[in-house]
Amino acid sequence: MDKKSPRRSLAKNALLSGGQKLISIVFPLITFPYISRVLSVEGIGKISYIESIVSYFVLVSGLGIANYATREGARIRDDQKQLDRFVGEMFTLNLLSTFIAYSALIVTLILLPNLRAYSILFLIESFSIIGTTLGVNWIYAIQEDYLYITIRTITVQFISLVLMFLLIHQPSDYITYASITVFAMVGGNVFNFFHAKKYVRLSFTLHINLRKHLKPILIIFASAIAVSIYVNSDMTLLGWLGSTRSVGLYSRSVKIYTIIKQMIASMVIVALPRLSSQQDKNSHKNFIRTANKILLSLLMLVLPVGIGMVLTAKNIILIIAGEKYLDATFALAVLGVASIFAVLSSFTTYCLLLPLRFEKIQMQATYISAALNIILNLFIIKYFEQNGAAVTTLISEIAVFFFEAVYVVHKTGYGHIFYVSKRDSSNLIFASISVILIAIFLRNIFASVVIDFILTVVCCAGSYFGILKLGKYSALQAPLN
Template sequence: MKKKSLGLNAALNGFRNILNVFFPLITFPYVSRVLQAEGIGKYNFANSIISYFLLIAALGISNYSVREGAKLRDDRKKISDFASQVFTINLISTILSYILLLLSLIIFKNLQPYKIAILIFGLQIFFTTIGVEWVYTIFEEYAYITIRSIIFKIISIILLFLLVRKSTDYLNYVGVIVFSSVGSNVLNYLHSKKFCDIKIVFKINWKKHLKPILVIFATGIATQIYLNSDITILGILKNDYIVGIYSVSSKIYGIVKSLVQAMVVVVVPRLSMLLGKGEYKKFRGLLRQVTSALALVTFPSATGLYMLAPQIIILISGKGYLRGVSSLRILCFALVFSVFSWIFAYCILLPAKRERFFLIAAVVSAFFNIGLNFILIPLISENGAALTTCLAEFVMFIIIIFYSKDMLKGVYDSKFLKEFLTYLIGSVIIVTICLVGNILFSYNIAKVIFDVIFSIVTYFGILYFTKNQILLRIIALNRI
């Protein structure tokens, strides 16, 4: 298989994530004004419920498939056999997920007002399974996924403005969002035949696959709990209005986080391959580059988001959601811990087959988050949910560092620390620029334009002056 550029893949995946950001930037201001906080709250509560069943269906297969499949991708027969086995396991877990979903709708009466929305969201479960997104990650095929995303995002935007016209149309909004993923996944399955032959098989090596899949699955469950429990518990303890306010903050936070983490996804197959071949020097070198690149983006992103929180919320959702400024600013700190937890979890623990340690970190963080949510949400509402998310991300970060420390030896040197320091200095200057912008301009758009342009120019000017290697590689168009 021809070796692909990680830089190009990161750019493509980043662009795909930008599309995922651009879509809500176009739609969410419109939708939040049309549906109001109550409608947005219903949408997000139903979405948070279905996310658990999506996780059951996924069963940790994606991460496991990428790690193990990356070693087999040069042999079509072996990768086809492997892909068919994990796909069949995935279908079984999907059936189980639907059974549990139907039982939950019958047993839990408080879900009845959201039943139709949950059932529409439930279509995603089957179509996510047949979407076999992990095949494209294994083969580092991001060009196809990017093109596919462009097509379905455009169609979805058109449908959204046609079908969501009044405050009672939140079910139409659910349907449009589901359509964008369903169509993409059907095309994914059909196109996957270019790389391997996937079919239902009855001969499965359960002993080999089941244990790591279940460990990764349990990790995903714990992670999903501490990521989604805030909205779920807000819905239980508070009301749709509070959920709607916090949903704006968490959505903005999620958008920025997904953009920053785009690079992590594309390097996992390459890191798994390097570890599998015992090329530890190349592994450490790539890990260092990835960490520095993510730090380069994460610190200014979190800083800018913190400083421009009021303007961003007004521009995206309107003044009616300004109550969410404080929760968004709290989540900015969670962003830093979350990104670096991702680096060490997905670039070290999973490729090194240490998923059990990732599970420990996720379980501890989940229990910590749920416990604090029940304490802090009754006291400080959406700010309590944001604070518990931040603290849970910090706990996750510390535990993952502890279990990764032996593999971090020799990765980060004085040169890396110098780069890290320049990122912090650049972020402090961004704070100064934003404060000046507040003094000079009274209009939100003018503030945002001034702050963003001058922050970008100044920040990257500092990096260029200090000869930051990641930036120089990008300027020179060198491949990582």
């Protein structure tokens, strides 16, 4: 059996990964307005609250293995025997961490009786723990096979879409909604498990080189914990210090923010195996050139998206969630700014720190940001609820990016990766200004919110990319390969 994956260009991989994430976004967005109107704000708040808690156990199950396995596997992917042995070690560790995660979840429910009222939701959401493990998505990242994942995603999301409209008709159906969302997230992972045999021999092994693997895995895991804290602590603390209504409101803003951030950031993650391979082969010039191209491409994409979210936050909320969620408008606008820094911090993490094996720096950055997030939340959420939670998220995203970027610039010798020419800077500034002016000019011209939003997006996008094209922006002139 041929176990070699056809390696596509980074541009094609980015498009496939971004397309996969877009599909994961588009299908839920089709049901998003319907679900937001059928289910109560409180019902959605309960689901979001339990999701935020279970996400910590999913994190324990993952143990930082995915990023470590992707980075190290990319370095040995041309040696099939060595790769098979490595994959067996990673999968075995993942199974053990999954057992620990389930054990910790059971203990938590025993020790915190107030959570038992949500036992059914906990049971449903807990399937995401084992589902994520069986998905072995890191194998596909090692092989840079994003086509299969994209096809699988389309299939699972389509089934979920149909189930949403068939089974959810009233506020009491929030349990069914939770079940379908979990299926949408991990339902196709069983197929991943069997399909992975195309590339590797996936097996359980007792021969694990813990001395080699455990330390970097735990460092990456520690970073992931910190990221999860400042991503999910807002929702958790809102549930404790605020109300289920504020959680429901904030969850809509965070949902929109997260899917946009993840879609763009997914185009960064595909570069990890390629950059790791280049760094291992001492291809420093190629590494710098590739990383800089990725940065320029990201800036080109994230700036109009972030600015657009700020200027059209009200319309986005009305279209996707409805009038009863309008109190989430300010939070979404703040998160629009946060998305810019979130994507840039993804760049410093996946394109610089992890390939260069500076995971300790990422851990320090994320822990500082997580501590800052929690401290600020404890003081702010009580008074400003969802709006305060959004502000603390923005501050945390800014902090983690600048901490990582400053280290890269001053300590690694790779600071010129952040170089943006005067021509490219001018292009980005003028193009961004055009987006702001057009969005302000077209605001509320039409009675229909949908028409007003679509016209604004089309005109802003046309102006933005037209200016970049005429100005010969570098990322449009020399695509990634």
